[in-house]
Amino acid sequence: MARRRKGQAVSGWINLDKGYDLGSTTAVTRVRRLFDAQKAGHAGTLDPLATGVLPIALGEATKTVPFLMDADKSYRFTIAWGxxxxxxxxxxxxxxxxxxxxxxxAVAALLPRFIGEIDQIPPAYSAIKVDGERAYDLARAGETVELAARKVVIHAARLAEAPDADHVTLEIDCGKGTYVRALVRDLAEGLGACGHVSALRRTRVGRFHEADGVTLDMLEEMGYEARRSEALLPVETALDDIPVLAVTDEDAFRLKQGRSVVLVPRQVEMVRAGLKPGSRTVSAMAGGMMVALCEMRAGRLEPSRVFHL
Structure with missing residues:
Protein backbone atom coordinates (compact mmCIF):
# COMPACT_ATOMS: atom_id res chain seq x y z
CA MET A 1 0.00 0.00 0.00
CA ALA A 2 1.40 3.38 -1.06
CA ARG A 3 2.30 5.78 1.73
CA ARG A 4 0.07 8.85 1.88
CA ARG A 5 1.98 12.05 1.20
CA LYS A 6 2.04 14.43 4.15
CA GLY A 7 0.45 17.85 3.78
CA GLN A 8 -2.27 19.38 1.65
CA ALA A 9 -2.66 19.16 -2.11
CA VAL A 10 -1.90 22.88 -2.56
CA SER A 11 -0.78 23.93 -6.03
CA GLY A 12 0.36 27.31 -7.36
CA TRP A 13 3.12 29.89 -7.21
CA ILE A 14 4.13 32.32 -4.49
CA ASN A 15 5.93 35.45 -5.65
CA LEU A 16 8.12 35.70 -2.56
CA ASP A 17 10.01 38.90 -1.83
CA LYS A 18 12.94 37.25 -0.07
CA GLY A 19 14.51 39.12 2.78
CA TYR A 20 18.18 39.76 3.53
CA ASP A 21 20.33 37.02 5.11
CA LEU A 22 17.83 34.27 4.26
CA GLY A 23 18.81 31.23 2.21
CA SER A 24 16.61 30.15 -0.69
CA THR A 25 16.17 26.62 0.67
CA THR A 26 15.12 27.97 4.07
CA ALA A 27 12.64 30.31 2.39
CA VAL A 28 11.09 27.39 0.47
CA THR A 29 10.78 25.32 3.65
CA ARG A 30 9.04 28.14 5.52
CA VAL A 31 6.56 28.78 2.68
CA ARG A 32 5.79 25.06 2.35
CA ARG A 33 5.08 24.85 6.06
CA LEU A 34 2.87 27.95 6.03
CA PHE A 35 0.70 26.36 3.33
CA ASP A 36 1.13 22.81 4.67
CA ALA A 37 1.92 21.88 1.07
CA GLN A 38 2.96 18.38 0.08
CA LYS A 39 5.89 19.58 -2.01
CA ALA A 40 7.66 22.79 -2.94
CA GLY A 41 10.58 24.13 -4.93
CA HIS A 42 12.03 27.40 -6.20
CA ALA A 43 12.96 28.79 -9.62
CA GLY A 44 16.52 30.01 -9.29
CA THR A 45 18.64 30.38 -6.16
CA LEU A 46 18.99 33.83 -4.67
CA ASP A 47 22.03 34.36 -2.43
CA PRO A 48 21.31 34.96 1.28
CA LEU A 49 22.78 38.47 0.97
CA ALA A 50 20.45 39.30 -1.94
CA THR A 51 16.80 40.32 -1.64
CA GLY A 52 13.86 40.31 -3.99
CA VAL A 53 11.91 38.01 -6.25
CA LEU A 54 12.17 34.30 -5.44
CA PRO A 55 9.29 32.42 -7.14
CA ILE A 56 8.29 29.40 -5.06
CA ALA A 57 6.31 26.54 -6.58
CA LEU A 58 3.87 24.49 -4.52
CA GLY A 59 2.39 21.14 -5.49
CA GLU A 60 1.73 20.71 -9.20
CA ALA A 61 3.43 24.01 -9.96
CA THR A 62 6.77 22.28 -9.34
CA LYS A 63 6.32 20.64 -12.75
CA THR A 64 6.70 24.07 -14.38
CA VAL A 65 9.89 25.10 -12.52
CA PRO A 66 12.22 24.28 -15.49
CA PHE A 67 10.36 26.79 -17.67
CA LEU A 68 10.83 29.61 -15.18
CA MET A 69 14.49 28.73 -14.67
CA ASP A 70 15.00 29.75 -18.31
CA ALA A 71 13.12 33.05 -17.93
CA ASP A 72 14.73 36.48 -18.24
CA LYS A 73 15.53 38.29 -15.01
CA SER A 74 16.12 41.85 -13.82
CA TYR A 75 18.42 43.07 -11.06
CA ARG A 76 19.18 46.30 -9.25
CA PHE A 77 22.56 46.42 -7.52
CA THR A 78 25.01 48.82 -5.94
CA ILE A 79 28.75 48.82 -6.51
CA ALA A 80 30.97 50.04 -3.67
CA TRP A 81 34.28 51.33 -4.99
CA GLY A 82 37.62 50.99 -3.28
CA ALA A 106 32.62 56.77 -16.96
CA VAL A 107 30.44 53.88 -15.74
CA ALA A 108 27.65 54.70 -18.21
CA ALA A 109 30.15 54.93 -21.07
CA LEU A 110 31.48 51.42 -20.36
CA LEU A 111 28.11 49.68 -19.99
CA PRO A 112 27.47 49.15 -23.75
CA ARG A 113 30.50 46.82 -23.83
CA PHE A 114 28.50 44.36 -21.71
CA ILE A 115 25.18 44.49 -23.58
CA GLY A 116 24.24 41.59 -25.86
CA GLU A 117 25.73 38.10 -25.85
CA ILE A 118 29.02 38.17 -23.95
CA ASP A 119 31.53 35.72 -22.53
CA GLN A 120 31.43 35.78 -18.74
CA ILE A 121 33.62 33.84 -16.31
CA PRO A 122 31.50 32.90 -13.27
CA PRO A 123 32.86 33.78 -9.81
CA ALA A 124 34.84 31.07 -8.03
CA TYR A 125 32.33 31.44 -5.19
CA SER A 126 29.39 30.04 -7.16
CA ALA A 127 27.23 26.92 -7.13
CA ILE A 128 28.72 25.59 -10.37
CA LYS A 129 30.02 22.03 -9.99
CA VAL A 130 33.67 21.19 -10.63
CA ASP A 131 34.36 17.43 -10.69
CA GLY A 132 31.20 16.87 -8.66
CA GLU A 133 31.97 19.53 -6.05
CA ARG A 134 30.44 22.99 -5.71
CA ALA A 135 32.90 25.68 -6.74
CA TYR A 136 32.24 27.67 -3.55
CA ASP A 137 33.09 24.66 -1.38
CA LEU A 138 36.41 24.27 -3.17
CA ALA A 139 37.14 28.00 -2.92
CA ARG A 140 36.34 28.04 0.80
CA ALA A 141 38.71 25.10 1.28
CA GLY A 142 41.49 27.23 -0.18
CA GLU A 143 41.68 25.49 -3.56
CA THR A 144 42.23 27.45 -6.74
CA VAL A 145 39.05 27.34 -8.83
CA GLU A 146 39.24 28.09 -12.53
CA LEU A 147 35.89 28.20 -14.31
CA ALA A 148 35.45 28.40 -18.05
CA ALA A 149 33.78 31.42 -19.64
CA ARG A 150 30.10 31.01 -20.50
CA LYS A 151 27.87 32.72 -23.01
CA VAL A 152 25.30 34.94 -21.27
CA VAL A 153 22.97 37.61 -22.57
CA ILE A 154 22.44 41.05 -21.05
CA HIS A 155 19.51 42.72 -22.79
CA ALA A 156 19.86 46.13 -21.17
CA ALA A 157 22.02 47.89 -18.59
CA ARG A 158 21.45 51.36 -17.17
CA LEU A 159 22.76 53.68 -14.51
CA ALA A 160 20.10 54.19 -11.83
CA GLU A 161 21.84 56.56 -9.44
CA ALA A 162 25.19 57.63 -8.00
CA PRO A 163 24.41 58.70 -4.42
CA ASP A 164 28.03 59.55 -3.61
CA ALA A 165 31.57 59.14 -4.91
CA ASP A 166 31.91 55.70 -3.31
CA HIS A 167 28.78 54.09 -4.77
CA VAL A 168 26.85 53.66 -8.01
CA THR A 169 23.60 51.76 -8.54
CA LEU A 170 22.87 49.93 -11.80
CA GLU A 171 19.93 47.99 -13.24
CA ILE A 172 20.13 45.16 -15.77
CA ASP A 173 17.78 42.89 -17.69
CA CYS A 174 19.44 39.60 -18.53
CA GLY A 175 19.07 35.98 -19.53
CA LYS A 176 19.68 32.93 -17.38
CA GLY A 177 23.12 32.21 -15.97
CA THR A 178 24.22 35.83 -15.67
CA TYR A 179 26.25 36.61 -12.54
CA VAL A 180 25.93 40.17 -11.24
CA ARG A 181 29.08 39.73 -9.15
CA ALA A 182 31.05 38.76 -12.27
CA LEU A 183 29.67 41.78 -14.11
CA VAL A 184 30.80 44.06 -11.28
CA ARG A 185 34.24 42.44 -11.30
CA ASP A 186 34.58 43.07 -15.04
CA LEU A 187 33.24 46.62 -14.83
CA ALA A 188 35.71 47.50 -12.10
CA GLU A 189 38.60 46.01 -14.05
CA GLY A 190 37.54 47.92 -17.16
CA LEU A 191 37.53 51.16 -15.18
CA GLY A 192 40.87 50.49 -13.51
CA ALA A 193 39.22 50.39 -10.10
CA CYS A 194 38.47 48.05 -7.22
CA GLY A 195 34.84 47.34 -6.43
CA HIS A 196 32.36 44.85 -5.08
CA VAL A 197 28.58 44.36 -4.78
CA SER A 198 27.34 46.07 -1.63
CA ALA A 199 23.62 45.50 -2.28
CA LEU A 200 21.76 43.22 -4.69
CA ARG A 201 18.06 42.91 -5.41
CA ARG A 202 16.29 40.76 -8.01
CA THR A 203 13.37 42.76 -9.29
CA ARG A 204 11.88 40.35 -11.84
CA VAL A 205 11.82 36.72 -12.92
CA GLY A 206 9.68 36.24 -16.03
CA ARG A 207 6.18 37.45 -15.12
CA PHE A 208 7.04 37.71 -11.41
CA HIS A 209 7.74 41.35 -10.45
CA GLU A 210 8.86 42.87 -7.16
CA ALA A 211 5.81 45.17 -7.07
CA ASP A 212 3.55 42.11 -6.70
CA GLY A 213 5.72 40.22 -4.23
CA VAL A 214 4.79 39.10 -0.73
CA THR A 215 7.18 38.70 2.20
CA LEU A 216 7.28 35.86 4.70
CA ASP A 217 6.03 38.29 7.36
CA MET A 218 3.04 39.17 5.17
CA LEU A 219 2.19 35.49 4.68
CA GLU A 220 2.47 34.82 8.40
CA GLU A 221 0.29 37.82 9.23
CA MET A 222 -2.44 36.53 6.91
CA GLY A 223 -2.96 34.01 9.65
CA TYR A 224 -5.15 31.35 8.15
CA GLU A 225 -5.37 29.22 5.02
CA ALA A 226 -8.18 31.08 3.24
CA ARG A 227 -6.33 34.39 3.40
CA ARG A 228 -2.97 32.91 2.42
CA SER A 229 -4.57 31.40 -0.68
CA GLU A 230 -5.07 34.96 -1.93
CA ALA A 231 -1.31 35.12 -2.50
CA LEU A 232 -1.30 31.87 -4.49
CA LEU A 233 -0.83 32.41 -8.24
CA PRO A 234 -2.02 29.89 -10.88
CA VAL A 235 0.25 27.06 -11.97
CA GLU A 236 0.41 28.50 -15.50
CA THR A 237 1.95 31.79 -14.29
CA ALA A 238 5.39 30.39 -15.10
CA LEU A 239 4.41 29.64 -18.70
CA ASP A 240 4.06 33.17 -20.06
CA ASP A 241 5.73 32.49 -23.42
CA ILE A 242 4.03 29.16 -24.14
CA PRO A 243 0.88 29.19 -26.33
CA VAL A 244 -2.34 28.10 -24.66
CA LEU A 245 -4.88 25.87 -26.35
CA ALA A 246 -8.35 25.25 -24.93
CA VAL A 247 -9.37 21.60 -25.24
CA THR A 248 -12.66 19.80 -24.70
CA ASP A 249 -13.37 17.83 -21.56
CA GLU A 250 -13.08 14.64 -23.63
CA ASP A 251 -9.63 15.61 -24.92
CA ALA A 252 -8.61 16.70 -21.42
CA PHE A 253 -9.50 13.21 -20.16
CA ARG A 254 -7.39 11.61 -22.89
CA LEU A 255 -4.41 13.83 -22.15
CA LYS A 256 -4.56 13.09 -18.42
CA GLN A 257 -4.40 9.40 -19.31
CA GLY A 258 -1.21 10.08 -21.25
CA ARG A 259 -2.86 9.66 -24.65
CA SER A 260 -2.46 12.06 -27.56
CA VAL A 261 -5.27 14.00 -29.21
CA VAL A 262 -5.73 15.03 -32.84
CA LEU A 263 -6.03 18.74 -33.63
CA VAL A 264 -8.13 20.24 -36.40
CA PRO A 265 -6.25 22.41 -38.96
CA ARG A 266 -7.53 25.63 -37.37
CA GLN A 267 -6.06 24.63 -34.00
CA VAL A 268 -2.74 23.68 -35.60
CA GLU A 269 -2.40 27.09 -37.24
CA MET A 270 -3.37 28.86 -34.01
CA VAL A 271 -0.71 27.01 -32.05
CA ARG A 272 1.99 27.48 -34.69
CA ALA A 273 1.40 31.22 -34.67
CA GLY A 274 2.26 31.37 -30.94
CA LEU A 275 5.22 28.99 -30.84
CA LYS A 276 8.72 30.31 -30.31
CA PRO A 277 11.27 29.26 -32.96
CA GLY A 278 12.39 25.71 -32.34
CA SER A 279 9.69 25.02 -29.72
CA ARG A 280 6.80 22.55 -29.88
CA THR A 281 5.51 23.04 -26.32
CA VAL A 282 1.81 23.85 -25.86
CA SER A 283 -0.20 24.38 -22.69
CA ALA A 284 -3.55 22.56 -22.78
CA MET A 285 -6.34 24.09 -20.68
CA ALA A 286 -9.89 22.99 -19.93
CA GLY A 287 -12.41 24.92 -17.86
CA GLY A 288 -9.75 27.47 -16.95
CA MET A 289 -7.48 24.81 -15.42
CA MET A 290 -4.16 23.42 -16.56
CA VAL A 291 -4.51 19.96 -18.02
CA ALA A 292 -1.10 19.19 -19.48
CA LEU A 293 2.01 20.49 -21.12
CA CYS A 294 2.20 18.90 -24.54
CA GLU A 295 4.40 18.62 -27.60
CA MET A 296 2.70 19.30 -30.92
CA ARG A 297 3.81 16.76 -33.52
CA ALA A 298 2.23 16.05 -36.91
CA GLY A 299 -1.02 17.73 -35.92
CA ARG A 300 -1.32 15.92 -32.61
CA LEU A 301 -0.87 16.95 -28.98
CA GLU A 302 1.29 14.50 -27.05
CA PRO A 303 1.29 15.08 -23.25
CA SER A 304 4.70 15.43 -21.61
CA ARG A 305 3.59 16.69 -18.15
CA VAL A 306 0.10 16.03 -16.80
CA PHE A 307 -1.42 18.15 -14.02
CA HIS A 308 -3.80 16.95 -11.35
CA LEU A 309 -5.64 20.08 -10.22
Missing part, protein backbone atom coordinates in the same frame (compact mmCIF):
# COMPACT_ATOMS: atom_id res chain seq x y z
CA UNK A 83 37.76 47.30 -2.37
CA UNK A 84 37.83 44.05 -4.34
CA UNK A 85 36.87 40.93 -2.38
CA UNK A 86 37.28 37.21 -2.96
CA UNK A 87 33.52 36.78 -3.37
CA UNK A 88 32.95 40.13 -5.14
CA UNK A 89 30.43 41.06 -2.45
CA UNK A 90 30.80 42.83 0.88
CA UNK A 91 31.22 39.64 2.91
CA UNK A 92 34.37 38.44 1.16
CA UNK A 93 37.98 38.75 2.21
CA UNK A 94 39.68 41.86 0.84
CA UNK A 95 42.00 41.08 -2.08
CA UNK A 96 42.90 44.59 -3.20
CA UNK A 97 42.12 48.24 -2.51
CA UNK A 98 42.26 51.39 -4.62
CA UNK A 99 41.64 55.12 -4.35
CA UNK A 100 40.10 55.20 -7.85
CA UNK A 101 36.45 56.31 -7.79
CA UNK A 102 34.92 56.10 -11.29
CA UNK A 103 32.34 58.77 -11.96
CA UNK A 104 28.83 57.98 -13.24
CA UNK A 105 29.68 59.18 -16.75
Missing amino acids: RTTATYDREGETLATSDVRPGPD
